[in-house]
Amino acid sequence: MKLLETTTLGNLYLKNRMVMAPMTRSRADKNGVIIPLTTLYYKQRSTAGLIISEGINISKQATGLPFTPGIYTAEQIKAWKDVTSTVHKAGGKIFAQLWHLGRASHSSNRNGDIPVAPSAISIPTQSIFTQNGPQVFETPVELTNAEVKKVIQDYKQSAINSLEAGFDGVELHAAFGYLPHQFLSESSNMRVDEYGGNIENRCRFILEVIKDLVEAVGHGKVGIKLSPSIIYHGMLDSNPVELYSYLLTELDKLDITYIHLMQPMFPLDGYPQYPLDVIEAFGSLIHKPLIINAGYTRETAEEVVKNGKAQLVSFGSLFLANPDLPERFYLNAPVNYPDKSTMYGGGNEKGYTDYPFLD
Numbered sequence: 001m002k003l004l005e006t007t008t009l010g011n012l013y014l015k016n017r018m019v020m021a022p023m024t025r026s027r028a029d030k031n032g033v034i035i036p037l038t039t040l041y042y043k044q045r046s047t048a049g050l051i052i053s054e055g056i057n058i059s060k061q062a063t064g065l066p067f068t069p070g071i072y073t074a075e076q077i078k079a080w081k082d083v084t085s086t087v088h089k090a091g092g093k094i095f096a097q098l099w100h101l102g103r104a105s106h107s108s109n110r111n112g113d114i115p116v117a118p119s120a121i122s123i124p125t126q127s128i129f130t131q132n133g134p135q136v137f138e139t140p141v142e143l144t145n146a147e148v149k150k151v152i153q154d155y156k157q158s159a160i161n162s163l164e165a166g167f168d169g170v171e172l173h174a175a176f177g178y179l180p181h182q183f184l185s186e187s188s189n190m191r192v193d194e195y196g197g198n199i200e201n202r203c204r205f206i207l208e209v210i211k212d213l214v215e216a217v218g219h220g221k222v223g224i225k226l227s228p229s230i231i232y233h234g235m236l237d238s239n240p241v242e243l244y245s246y247l248l249t250e251l252d253k254l255d256i257t258y259i260h261l262m263q264p265m266f267p268l269d270g271y272p273q274y275p276l277d278v279i280e281a282f283g284s285l286i287h288k289p290l291i292i293n294a295g296y297t298r299e300t301a302e303e304v305v306k307n308g309k310a311q312l313v314s315f316g317s318l319f320l321a322n323p324d325l326p327e328r329f330y331l332n333a334p335v336n337y338p339d340k341s342t343m344y345g346g347g348n349e350k351g352y353t354d355y356p357f358l359d
């Protein structure tokens with residue numbers, strides 16, 4: 001299978017074109033330090049060509065869901081070193097996903113601090129998981145211009161910390177309605193400074209962060225995840241095609257290692273402006289390696305790689321439930337199905353490190 005052939009990404013040699021998609025598992029301790037079992041969890045999945053870690057909070061301010069790990073204290077960095085060295089020993093490669101939740105967060109997950117965002121606009125009609133049960137989203141505090149620049153610095157520092165922790169590179173989480181996405185979207189960004197208004201201004205935050213990440217970690221080590229057709233977390237735009245065409249054209253000019261694009265995951269009835277196939281809509285603008293994601297199976301992934309539309313495919317829930325996914329694809333063996341009740345938190349190894357391997 002083409003999907004199982006080797007490839008290169010930046011300076012890295014990958015043993016196949018299967019990427020483990022970033023997945024929050026909410027099993028860190030109360031200080032945002034990963035637990036020892038996390039090392040085993042990633043080791044089990046190190047036959048992926050590339051692992052992208054779960055979202056990692058870049059700062060205390062970035063934090064927004066219970067038991068998610070960080071990479072801004074010495075203790076947090078030290079704990080990640082175990083994961084990266086174990087994955088490397090097993091022949092794997094691993095990028096850190098840099099995460100700031102912005103308004104997609106809640107004060108009860110942040111020791112009482114109200115979330116920050118590009119503008120003071122809350123997420124309508126959805127609720128968030130907190131330690132006190134589901135709650136409606138709060139109106140976030142608008143970041144000042146100086147604070148926006150500080151967040152960009154925090155991203156840069158977290159990238160430096162990630163390399164110190166042994167990661168092979170970093171991925172900016174700019175998808176699914178989190179902070180970078182909130183800067184992009186008309187529905188969450190009403191700023192009047194250089195980070196709001198026209199498309200160029202709304203893309204500025206992401207482009208500045210990427211430039212700083214490249215400056216911090218060097219060539220071949222920076223990727224980005226985007227979800228142009230996902231309106232979750234109240235992301236709405238009148239012209240997403242124009243917005244993402246500009247963003248992808250500008251990203252393509254930078255020394256970025258890959259673009260990780262999500263296909264739509266939720267119905268888009270009533271939103272005809274959103275493309276139903278992001279490769280069709282944006283593929284011709286991307287000249288960097290493309291990792292395509294969301295809903296791919298053994299067959300559809302093989303097809304998209306074989307016809308050259310994407311270089312790699314990332315798998316979320318399939319890697320969650322199948323530590324040996326590449327081998328299962330090779331043998332065309334049946335796959336395990338994920339248990340939703342243990343996706344986030346839950347007991348220790350249950351639904352984390354106890355998914356069965358093939359005999």
Ligand SMILES: Cc1cc2nc3c(=O)[nH]c(=O)nc-3n(C[C@H](O)[C@H](O)[C@H](O)COP(=O)(O)O)c2cc1C
Binds near residue numbers: 097173262295314343
């Ligand atoms: C339990 C779980 C946690 C996730 N956490 C993250 C995350 O931290 N960062 C991220 O970019 N995507 C996250 N995702 C989305 C996945 O990376 C992926 O985009 C999504 O599952 C679609 O791919 P799939 O159809 O192969 O599962 C998560 C998905 C799952 C199932």
